[in-house]
Amino acid sequence: MNNKPNQYQCIAVFGGVYSNHYALDALLKDGRQRGAEAFFCLGDLGAFGPNPNKVFPLLQKENVQVVQGNYDHSIGNDLNDCQCGYTDPTDNYYAKISYDYTYANTDERWKAWMKELPEELRIDLGSFKMLLCHGSPRKTNEFLWESTTSTHFLEKLCRDYHADAILATHTGLHWSRRLSGNRHFINVGSIGRPANDGRQHVWYAILTADDDQIHVEFIPLEYPYKALAEEMRSERLPDTFIETIESGYWTTCMEVLPGKERKRGKW
């Protein structure tokens, strides 16, 4: 148990909810069973999935501490774009469909709540100084992919931002790298859609600290994906989004993937 504020030994960290309230509900139960003292969400609460308002009561009920993602910033500030950072026209086409639906279906009180979310959180995990952000500490919508992020870049981020470990999401794919000086970078992935690996489950991270180590465990999270797909159908979301949920492979917003990550998928 934590003895003082922002001091933990075991936490559950997730990102990219994308309105997947089924996965969020499953995660909150699963995380407690695994001994998490607290839950942290690294942002992007809406997008892609159905009925965005269903996410917020679950977050509040479990006192989840939330970092603002680019999506939350856009919805909260009534912007005309999700700021996802895509450069390809096809990626942006589907991002726009998703954003317009999410914006139109998010209550004003939740927009106001998202507008006030912090850009980063700092906590202690054991003796480690942890920095929790959405994309990177320097830019909310920076993509930190496993195969296109050099190790010395991550080490510089840790130096510049005075952190033993940086936790991020934004890309939707989980990975971690141990850095020099017992520092770490952890992309916790996304619980909003599968990891482009042909499996329907989604991923989050359990982090524990002992005397001189951080242990990172990525958890494959089963959830009622068929119910999610059915709800997406009833909300008339694009069939191609539903295909992702049912097949486990990304079907949209893929041009942003680096070569290695793209090859692991089907499309």
Added chain:
Amino acid sequence: MNEHQHKQTSRHPSLELESLDYLWFQVAGTLCNLMCKHCFISASPTNDAFGLLSLEAVQEKLEESVQYGVKEYYFTGGEPFINEDMIPILRSAMCYGPSTVLTNAIPITQDMAFEMAEIEQESIYSLEFRVSLDGFNAEMNDAIRGKHTFRRTIEAIQRLVKAGFLPIITTVMTWPEHKHEEVMAGFLKTLKDVGYTRPRLKMLPMIKLGGEEQRTGGYTDTEEVTNDMMAGFDTTQLICSNSRVISDKGVHVCPILLNAEDSLLGGTLEEGIKPYKLKHKACYTCYMNGAICSNPSSGSEMLFTEKLESHHE
């Protein structure tokens, strides 16, 4: 400099290097196996204004780059694969970070493609190829890139695909805007027809320098970046805010302005980290299009500040 000249130059903003995220290597200088009509540095088999980079020179800069936290490495020319050290260079670079080669791919044999696939498999990083193709048929492409280059590039793409790569086919938008969708569809069909079933495309604006200036007339007087255009502009869109280029002469501000006298900033990365004045017409192309040199996986970090229509009222 007289007073009038000073007034003219000071109209242009000066941009700091915010972080050295991308380090480019002009590995083939201005030497190329082709003579494309739109080449903004007029690379050719005989243009040796900039020469090849040696493996040792690249390795020295790779090591120097570590302290700056460089995130990705890019290799360009000319045609990188006329540099016989290119595969050893990539083998070294992939130990440091993700690497991308901008190439017409024609010199890449099947054995080379397989060897580079092994290099990628042994690394935690992606090895990307950006393959230039300027038309979805021979008539369209060869008019710009030269006779038989369409067939030869398609065959090279097939060799890369056979080795397991998903090359990013890069095209300069030389067609009128109203034909864009038709051309995009043409590229996708052509590539799928030759066996590249998951084609990746990247469209580039015309850089109206070098060969392209001769071909279409260059920039107009109003195409420039001035101080008053910078209010509210996200400067991270400009490559000179996050990149530098290594040539056989030293460290340059960006790969587009290689031939500009003031693009050479110094001999070391430390000397290359100085502000740069955006006084060239080509700066306008970057200003208008943003993120044109980096891969789609780097994303656009542009932050939108525009409100939805209903909230303007």
